[in-house]
Amino acid sequence: MVFSTNDIKNVAESMKTDSVSEIHSLQNSSDKRLQQAGDFEAESKLMVAEIKYEGIKVLHKLVAFKKGTQKFFESLFMLEHDTQKRLSDKIKRVVEKDIKLGSLPTLTLATEGLVYSQEEVELAELFENLITNTIDRTKTTHPAYVSILNQLNSEEAVLLSTILKQKRIAICDVRQIFGDMFTYLTLYRHLLPLDGYFNQKERNISTYVDNWIRLGLVSVNYELEMNEKFYQCFYKDPVYLEIKQDMQGKNIDLGKGVLDISDLGRAFAKSVNLID
Numbered sequence: 138m139v140f141s142t143n144d145i146k147n148v149a150e151s152m153k154t155d156s157v158s159e160i161h162s163l164q165n166s167s168d169k170r171l172q173q174a175g176d177f178e179a180e181s182k183l184m185v186a187e188i189k190y191e192g193i194k195v196l197h198k199l200v201a202f203k204k205g206t207q208k209f210f211e212s213l214f215m216l217e218h219d220t221q222k223r224l225s226d227k228i229k230r231v232v233e234k235d236i237k238l239g240s241l242p243t244l245t246l247a248t249e250g251l252v253y254s255q256e257e258v259e260l261a262e263l264f265e266n267l268i269t270n271t272i273d274r275t276k277t278t279h280p281a282y283v284s285i286l287n288q289l290n291s292e293e294a295v296l297l298s299t300i301l302k303q304k305r306i307a308i309c310d311v312r313q314i315f316g317d318m319f320t321y322l323t324l325y326r327h328l329l330p331l332d333g334y335f336n337q338k339e340r341n342i343s344t345y346v347d348n349w350i351r352l353g354l355v356s357v358n359y360e361l362e363m364n365e366k367f368y369q370c371f372y373k374d375p376v377y378l379e380i381k382q383d384m385q386g387k388n389i390d391l392g393k394g395v396l397d398i399s400d401l402g403r404a405f406a407k408s409v410n411l412i413d
Contacts, residue, residue, distance in 0.1 A: 192225030199238045199272060206241070212248040220255050220265075227269040237274040244271045246283040257291035259298070266410040278408045285352050285405055293345050296329075301354070301398055301406040306330060307367040308346070308357055310392035311380050323392070324380050327357065330370050338376045346396070354402035359394035368393050 196213065200206045216224070238244065251264040263286055270276035289297070300306065311325040327346035328337060337343070349355045362368075371377055371391055381389050398406075406412045 190221050190225030192228030193221050195228050195236065196244075196268075196272065199236070200241065200244070203238075203241060206245070209241070209245040209248055212245070212252050215252045216248075217255055220251065220261065223261075224251075224265045224268060227265055228272065231269060231273045235274045236272055239271050239274065239276070239278055240280065243278050243280045243283060244268060246280055247271065247286075250283055250287055254286075254291075257294075259294040260286065260289060260291045263294055263409040263411075267408055270408055270410070276408065277404070279404075282405050282408045285354070286409070288348065288352060292340070293348070296342075296345065297349070297354070297406075298411050300329075300396075301402055301411050304398055305363065306396050307363050307371075308394050308396040309368065309371045309377075310359065310394070311377055312390055312392045313384065314388040314390050321390075321392070324384075324389070325376055328371060328374060328376055328391075329396075330367070331374075332370055336375045336379075338379070349402075353399055354405060356397050356399060357394060358397070359392055361395045362393045363395055 193213070197210075200209055247264055247268045251261060251268065254260045254264055267278060267282055267286065271278045307330050309328045310323050311328060312321040312323050314321050325338060325343065327343040329342060329346070331337065331342075346355070346357065350357060368391065377389075377391070403412065
């Protein structure tokens with residue numbers, strides 16, 4: 138007879154094995170179920186003993202008896218100690234009565250994503266927040282948010298931490314105008330109001346905006362405009378000034394538009410603590 142994980146869990150819980158001798162007794166039993174329960178309990182206690190941080194132990198406890206957790210545990214124990222400590226500190230801030238596993242797939246995928254983003258501090262921060270919110274009953278998460286994080290880099294994470302806090306921001310194309318205002322050539326797309334913090338063309342920021350549109354986080358519309366005051370900073374942007382300088386004698390102007398945060402973008406931002 139093959140016994141399920143749930144059978145073994147029930148036996149282990151009913152025996153309340155708290156000592157080494159009790160575990161050994163289970164493992165040496167003639168009853169196959171008790172043997173498996175003993176092995177399960179021994180392995181579980183060994184894993185917990187290897188965990189240094191209380192918050193990580195909370196994660197272990199939440200998923201210990203669930204099916205399909207092998208990938209989660211593999212990822213969990215691949216996290217560096219500094220990462221485990223940061224994650225643990227976040228988990229410990231969750232009110233105890235609100236601790237509940239919302240989605241095992243989200244938790245597993247987010248933990249795996251964190252393994253590969255540990256060197257990108259800003260991106261790792263978002264993965265850690267998503268993991269923490271996955272075990273907080275007051276928060277809403279979804280496996281799709283892991284997919285979004287997996288398609289961002291650390292610089293995008295920094296930019297989105299500002300952009301997703303807005304409802305709408307100004308955005309511009311740099312254009313060469315021919316004759317009338319209705320005929321033009323776009324020279325640079327999706328210039329953001331970053332106040333000349335860095336050269337957006339060199340950092341290929343327009344590609345980031347295209348990526349956010351593709352992911353459904355934002356939408357861009359050049360048929361709409363905001364108040365003119367929101368576009369004044371673009372006339373001082375290094376990209377605009379550089380193009381203006383390189384194309385002296387040409388009619389260079391801005392194509393003004395708006396970038397709106399989508400409902401998905403706001404929900405994602407909440408799930409990774411970019412907004413309340």
